[in-house]
Amino acid sequence: METDLRLESSLWVGNKRYRAVLTGWHLRWTEVDKKDRDKKTISVPVAEVVGVEEGRVEILPQKLVEDKDKEFTVFYVKRSSSGGSFGLLWRLGRTQFSCPSRVLRDQWTKQLRTALKTHSPLRPHRLLVFINPFGGKRKGRKIYHSLVAPLFELAGISSHVIVTEWANQARDHLLKKDLTGFDGVVCVGGDGMFSEILHGLIGRTQQEAGLCENDPAVTLQPCSLHIGIIPAGSTDCVCYATVGVIDPVTSALHIIIGDSQPLDVCSVHHASALVRYSVSLVGYGFYGDVLAESEKHRWMGPLRYDYSGAMVYLSNRSYAGIIQYLPADPMISTPRDKTRCLSGCSVCSRSTERLFPHSSDSASLYSSHFSQFSSDSEGEWQSVEGRFKCVSLTCMSSSCPRSPLGLSPSAHLADGTGDLILVWDTHPLGFLKFLHRHTSTQDQFDLPFVEVHRVKAIRFLLPSSDKAEEAYEEIMGQGHGRAEEERGYQETVNRSSSQQHLAEKSTGREMTNEQKTASPFLCGLCCSKSPSVSVWNCDGEILPFTEILCRIHGQLVRLYARGIEDSTNIHDCSEQHDKCERRCILNK
Numbered sequence: 001m002e003t004d005l006r007l008e009s010s011l012w013v014g015n016k017r018y019r020a021v022l023t024g025w026h027l028r029w030t031e032v033d034k035k036d037r038d039k040k041t042i043s044v045p046v047a048e049v050v051g052v053e054e055g056r057v058e059i060l061p062q063k064l065v066e067d068k069d070k071e072f073t074v075f076y077v078k079r080s081s082s083g084g085s086f087g088l089l090w091r092l093g094r095t096q097f098s099c100p101s102r103v104l105r106d107q108w109t110k111q112l113r114t115a116l117k118t119h120s121p122l123r124p125h126r127l128l129v130f131i132n133p134f135g136g137k138r139k140g141r142k143i144y145h146s147l148v149a150p151l152f153e154l155a156g157i158s159s160h161v162i163v164t165e166w167a168n169q170a171r172d173h174l175l176k177k178d179l180t181g182f183d184g185v186v187c188v189g190g191d192g193m194f195s196e197i198l199h200g201l202i203g204r205t206q207q208e209a210g211l212c213e214n215d216p217a218v219t220l221q222p223c224s225l226h227i228g229i230i231p232a233g234s235t236d237c238v239c240y241a242t243v244g245v246i247d248p249v250t251s252a253l254h255i256i257i258g259d260s261q262p263l264d265v266c267s268v269h270h271a272s273a274l275v276r277y278s279v280s281l282v283g284y285g286f287y288g289d290v291l292a293e294s295e296k297h298r299w300m301g302p303l304r305y306d307y308s309g310a311m312v313y314l315s316n317r318s319y320a321g322i323i324q325y326l327p328a329d330p331m332i333s334t335p336r337d338k339t340r341c342l343s344g345c346s347v348c349s350r351s352t353e354r355l356f357p358h359s360s361d362s363a364s365l366y367s368s369h370f371s372q373f374s375s376d377s378e379g380e381w382q383s384v385e386g387r388f389k390c391v392s393l394t395c396m397s398s399s400c401p402r403s404p405l406g407l408s409p410s411a412h413l414a415d416g417t418g419d420l421i422l423v424w425d426t427h428p429l430g431f432l433k434f435l436h437r438h439t440s441t442q443d444q445f446d447l448p449f450v451e452v453h454r455v456k457a458i459r460f461l462l463p464s465s466d467k468a469e470e471a472y473e474e475i476m477g478q479g480h481g482r483a484e485e486e487r488g489y490q491e492t493v494n495r496s497s498s499q500q501h502l503a504e505k506s507t508g509r510e511m512t513n514e515q516k517t518a519s520p521f522l523c524g525l526c527c528s529k530s531p532s533v534s535v536w537n538c539d540g541e542i543l544p545f546t547e548i549l550c551r552i553h554g555q556l557v558r559l560y561a562r563g564i565e566d567s568t569n570i571h572d573c574s575e576q577h578d579k580c581e582r583r584c585i586l587n588k
């Protein structure tokens with residue numbers, strides 16, 4: 001293949017002459033009229049070429065084409081360090097070449113386009129784009145039309161754009177409408193918008209495969225459509241943790257070149273029914289309380305999380321619970337092995353083999369996964385009981401600008417496991433230390449009241465004394481002011497008068513009329529009694545149930561991303577690439 005596609009000739013860039021070579025995998029050009037030691041080669045992987053156009057072409061601020069005869073322009077990915085974040089910013093690089101003849105020009109453009117088709121099989125041709133016009137700073141439409149659409153056009157991608165008019169429109173579209181011809185779905189918005197796409201695509205895929213999402217033992221069918229995220233929300237944690245930066249142009253370029261990053265998904269169940277899916281955080285206690293509190297201060301915008309974080313911290317609550325977990329194989333990786341899941345992660349690659357063994361016998365795949373939940377393997381489950389400041393399960397690091405290494409810095413995006421973080425009840429200063437370590441490189445797990453386990457599934461149960469209390473608080477509306485609006489697939493439980501009676505009976509406490517209508521969030525600072533149950537924060541949504549079962553489904557969806565590129569590996573070794581001993585990003 002290399003020899004078929006090889007093309008080599010002299011080309012001009014401006015007034016300098018270059019020797020240009022196209023092999024199957026790279027386009028390289030080296031200045032010729034220079035002494036050997038000053039010669040510099042620019043090398044672009046074919047997989048990172050965005051487009052090839054006849055003529056001298058510019059696309060911004062608007063498309064301009066000149067000198068169409070002997071010239072061609074190559075657009076490609078150019079990296080730069082992002083300053084604050086760990087990942088790399090991607091920008092559109094552009095080089096305009098002049099050929100000695102039109103025939104040679106045509107040969108170059110034809111060969112380059114053939115190389116693109118051959119070496120980037122996952123590049124999308126047609127995308128379904130959902131824009132949330134109200135996400136984040138309400139700039140979704142502008143971000144898409146000014147920064148992303150011109151790049152899609154350059155790359156020859158056709159897009160069907162839907163600006164959403166109501167919440168869950170994107171999810172329902174994906175569940176019900178014809179998706180034929182689309183290669184992927186793009187969401188322009190934040191984590192909430194991503195979650196809609198996630199639920200729509202997973203639901204649709206299971207419907208078509210005839211699988212029951214409610215049963216946690218069922219091996220779900222991975223989704224065939226890729227998801228692209230153009231960050232435009234107030235929290236863009238999924239984008240940050242899978243790309244390393246929150247930058248619409250970088251994300252658009254990952255979509256264009258058809259990068260593919262598998263992602264683990266956690267299904268959350270209650271009483272034999274699916275409640276929601278999560279890719280980032282399923283958190284009880286502190287993170288649940290912060291979310292519940294922040295919902296009351298939406299008008300503050302993204303600042304509401306800082307304000308609510310401070311309020312909840314000061315309320316100094318802890319909650320009783322029983323946590324059961326199914327440990328993952330510690331020989332493969334552990335949450336404290338000090339590794340990081342970066343682009344090309346070997347733990348995740350090996351997991352692909354483990355999760356999808358080369359077998360045409362899908363039944364054997366099903367049964368091997370199913371056995372994790374059959375009664376035979378019940379013995380593997382571990383159990384702990386006590387009082388906790390927070391209980392968190394995260395399928396990936398959940399890094400974000402606030403916490404650049406994330407909730408679990410060594411977690412993997414696609415290894416089929418999640419990290420269970422248990423923070424036992426402790427004094428307020430200890431808990432502050434734990435929280436503060438998220439903002440630095442200090443190990444937040446190296447504290448006596450913190451434990452972390454790599455797991456395949458967890459269950460959370462309330463001690464029996466708290467169950468009656470929970471029912472009482474649910475019915476009185478003290479369950480953190482839960483709105484009676486739709487929450488995921490399951491509607492909030494209907495609190496009937498008979499349930500009220502039951503709660504009164506079991507707690508021995510009678511509700512006043514005021515209690516029946518009010519829904520205060522009890523603050524530890526000003527109220528004598530704080531609730532004995534918290535709520536679950538599931539990727540930024542409050543769950544309507546306390547007792548849940550979570551199962552991690554390895555690599556259930558794929559994003560147009562490649563994981564975080566290690567910015568310490570950005571260097572130019574193009575002249576002596578063969579001798580370079582560092583893992584090199586630019587010339588790989």
Ligand SMILES: Nc1ncnc2c1ncn2[C@@H]1O[C@H](COP(=O)(O)OP(=O)(O)OP(=O)(O)O)[C@@H](O)[C@H]1O
Pocket residue numbers: 131132133134135136137164165166167168188189190191192193194196232233234235236540
């Ligand atoms: N047209 C719309 N009107 C109202 N809500 C919408 C609309 N489109 C999408 N949504 C909902 O808005 C929620 C928040 O959107 P998104 O995640 O894009 O922004 P965000 O600012 O990061 O969110 P959050 O405020 O939750 O941090 C999503 O859960 C989504 O379901």
Ligand SMILES: CCCCCCCCCCCCC/C=C/[C@@H](O)[C@H](CO)NC(C)=O
Pocket residue numbers: 191192235236237280281291305398400402403407432435436438439537538539540541
């Ligand atoms: C004294 C300093 C305290 C700083 C505390 C920093 C802790 C930061 C931890 C951030 C974790 C973010 C986890 C991601 C959650 C998302 O899934 C979710 C949806 O966007 N976001 C929220 C806010 O719930």
Ligand SMILES: [Ca+2]
Pocket residue numbers: 264395396411412413414415416417418
């Ligand atoms: Ca994982």
